Amino acid sequence: MLVELRIRNVAVIDTVTLPLERGLNVLTGETGAGKSIIIGALGMLLGERTAADRVRSGTDRATVEGVFDVSARPELRALLDERGIDADEQHLVLKREVGSNGRSRAWINGSTVTAAVLADIGARLVSVHGQHDSRQLVDADHQRELLDAYVQAxxxxxxxxxxxxxxxxxxxxxxxxxxxxxxxxxxxxxxxxxxxxxxxxxxxxxxxxxxxxxxxxxxxxxxxxxxxxxxxxxxxxxxxxxxxxxxxxxxxxxxxxxxxxxxxxxxxxxxxxxxxxxxxxxxxxxxxxxxxxxxxxxxxxxxxxxxxxxxxxxxxxxxxxxxxxxxxxxxxxxxxxxxxxxxxxxxxxxxxxxxxxxxxxxxxxxxxxxGARQFERAVSELLPDLGMREGRVEVVLTPLEQGSATGAETVHFVAMLNAGAEARPLSRIASGGELSRVMLALSTVLARLQQVPTLVFDEVDAGVGGAVAWQVGALMRRVASHHQVLAISHLAQIAARAHHHIVVHKSAVGTVTTSDTVVVTDEARIVEIARMLGGDADREVSRAHARELLSRGADDSVAAVAGASSGVAPRAATPRGAQRRGKPV
Structure with missing residues (x-):
């Protein structure tokens, strides 16, 4: 799992160290605070193509470094050993640097590697699901890939x-x-x-x-x-x-x-x-x-x-x-x-x-x-928990007259998301919020099969709210029982479900604007949840509502989640009212 993400000189970020835990980690903050920059930096670390405009103005290079716990991944250590990369039994460190001239370099445990090798190893450690995945969901090719991933084809x-x-x-x-x-x-x-x-x-x-x-x-x-x-x-x-x-x-x-x-x-x-x-x-x-x-x-x-x-x-x-x-x-x-x-x-x-x-x-x-029928059942079983009580997703396999490079049939998903509605292709029946929830259900089902230990959900809750948002958070928390989850969200209902809550905020140092992160617990977390609810965080009624959400969201304890994971004990809780700020890289 991802233990720590260190970012320096990326966009408006000066220096940020993001500590992560097992279970559900939620990243919140005002719009424009820098949450997307953190996810972009993570993508940069995972080998995505990047450009010189990622480098903070006035500096000559941007650096992202990730520390991963690979104690439960002996096969990954064997793969690194085959490539001549030193790997200890506990931690793996990935690092990417991009210069203001556009040139980039990458390292794994101090050994220089290509961006392709970094991407290959990164794909075995982190899987990112974003809002664009919902848009891809209406594409037949993407639907075929999802089914094939599920049936391990x-x-x-x-x-x-x-x-x-x-x-x-x-x-x-x-x-x-x-x-x-x-x-x-x-x-x-x-x-x-x-x-x-x-x-x-x-x-x-x-x-x-x-x-x-x-x-x-x-x-x-x-x-x-x-x-x-x-x-x-x-x-x-x-x-x-x-x-x-x-x-x-x-x-x-x-x-x-x-x-x-x-x-x-x-x-x-x-x-x-x-x-x-x-x-x-x-x-x-x-x-x-x-x-x-x-x-x-x-x-x-x-x-x-x-x-x-x-x-x-x-x-x-x-x-x-x-x-x-x-x-x-x-x-x-x-x-x-x-x-x-x-x-x-x-x-x-x-x-x-x-x-x-x-x-x-x-x-x-x-x-x-x-595998199609089993896939249908697995996805459809999750839809009621996401506010679609009568929801059902079906896989339609249509034989081709002549086979192609992708097989002898086309694959597309149809869905009935409301009572009395006929099954139609997703591109014709789903609103943005419904697509987000269907995509989350699909990601949840596939996560059970994936060997990737860390899942990132980048604002996949777009278009949902109220009771549905609460259910989305519950589903993310359920996924977090067997994967480390990092979710970027604007919804208090989801943030209240987190085991580990991090707030991104923007501030000015002199004439320079920068983004920073704070791990919030206890009263500080109550204030953030109250802010997300849209009320005045200084009013007791807003804080009472926030406490109620946090109480309901913590029904399954952090200890229980940690126990369901690989057996590593969770970190000690921060003393009441204290905040842990990001440390310099």
Whole structure:
């Protein structure tokens, strides 16, 4: 359970420490005092998305810290251990910090974690029910989720969703293949022409570049031959050629080396140059002899080049593009010839997947049908206690012609909340107050199944009052016998039912407005209840009315509630007239 909530620099809150107890904790205060800010801070601690505007003006960061008693949650400690987070046997500390720049950080027992991990652990500790839940109650998807939560169909729903996704994927592949096959069949003549045209020429990668080089050489054969022969003669043609004229250089270098042996390196360089020139002359001579004008071959190569250019104009612009187009055309033609076998294999796989999907849907339907009547009775039994003596809620399961990712039927709730009225969908028959009470009944029923130790009800009593409010408080107190409950309320009838009463008030410190909390007991609590009743809290008649409410609300003692919990004794009562204020973080 949540033992303590510490808030610093959130909105108008400077520093608040909120001590909580087992049983029913009620948070009250004037409108605008800051109750919603406290719930928002709790949501921030539980991993909800948050923004820089949550940070108190003039400060650089907002911090929320929650201390939880996990002595009765060994499975949670095991989960933390798996994630490498230290956890002692008694307490767990969650912390969230948001900077004025919008960046946030989170810790569990001092270990840095992501917001996702914080949200995962937080969801196992606290469940928040707010006014928006009443509005969601008219949504069919939300109603289906409520029933599935009650019948514990989480695993079955996951199997249905996975089976449906598999079927949908196979259907999509089958449809795509059939479409491609139809398109290939329609284009078959053209595809065969493309394949035949490309295969007849059998182009090869890089062939166009090689053809261009060969054609260039053949087109200038005589010129190339003459240039090569001229260059060879200039190097080694006669004694007047380059090599013949280098004899004088050789003799001079030989004499130089005899006088100065260190110049031998010049002699070696000269000989290497002469050898290279001689080799160059030989290669030029061979090239001149090899180059031969061949008009017939030239015409053949030019014709081949023209054929390739035709292919590239159609399917190019490059030979690689032509080859790729041929491969695509052959692949499409294979769909015409062999696509039927692939379609048959896909159809068999789809049929098997549809069978598995039908089995998963049948299991989910069995859970829903089996639990719907019990769910109806559990919720309907609570409605008389909430001022709807003839109230009844029913679950209507309507089979679908074709199953979906959520199962083989739709789920929606109908209700008869007044004597003589016919059962109608909640969206058509319920006022805001009636929706709030129905939602509270649903939350109460689901709370019995939830492993989450702390339930938060954020003004779910909207639209109710009088005797009904008293009954709503009684129901919350009943839930508090097996869960820690934190209720935010404006109703004295509910506050009088609390085991632990906290008042939020707004005050000014200099020119700065801030919110603070006070735990009220005895006379201070009587004053707060009198204020909530709308009378003058200083008048004895108002206080007498408040005392009467508190007397009636305390029929089941705090000790009894504590005993019904996990066996931890309640905290000692505050001395008469004393008040416990929030402590700094």
């Amino acid at each position: 989480t695993a079955a729903r996951r199997r249905v969703a996975e089976a449906y996704a598999h079927v949908a994927a196979l259907r999509a592949r089958e449809q795509e293949l059939e479409q491609r096959r139809l398109e290939a069949t329609r284009r078959a003549d053209y595809l065969r022409f493309v394949v035949r045209e490309i295969e007849d020429l059998q182009p090869t990668a890089g062939e166009d570049e090689a053809l261009d080089a060969d054609i260039r050489r053949l087109s200038h054969a005589e010129e190339l031959q003459g240039l090569a022969a001229q260059a060879a003669a200039a190097i080694a043609g006669d004694e007047h050629a380059a090599l013949g004229r280098l004899g004088a250089v050789r003799r001079a270098l030989a004499s130089l080396t005899r006088i100065d042996p260190a110049m031998d390196r010049l002699q070696s360089g000269f000989e290497a140059a002469v050898y290279a020139l001689d080799e160059l002359a030989g290669e030029l001579s061979q090239y001149a002899e090899a180059v031969e004008a061949d008009p017939q071959r030239l015409r053949t190569l030019e014709r081949r080049r023209d054929q390739l250019l035709g292919l590239m104009r159609k399917y190019g612009p490059t030979i690689q593009d032509v080859l790729a187009e041929g491969a695509r055309a052959r692949a499409e033609l294979e769909l015409v010839d062999g696509g039927g076998l692939d379609l048959a294999a896909l159809a068999d796989a789809r049929a098997g997947a549809e069978g598995a999907f039908a089995e998963a849907c049948a299991e989910l339907t069995r859970l829903r049908v089996g």
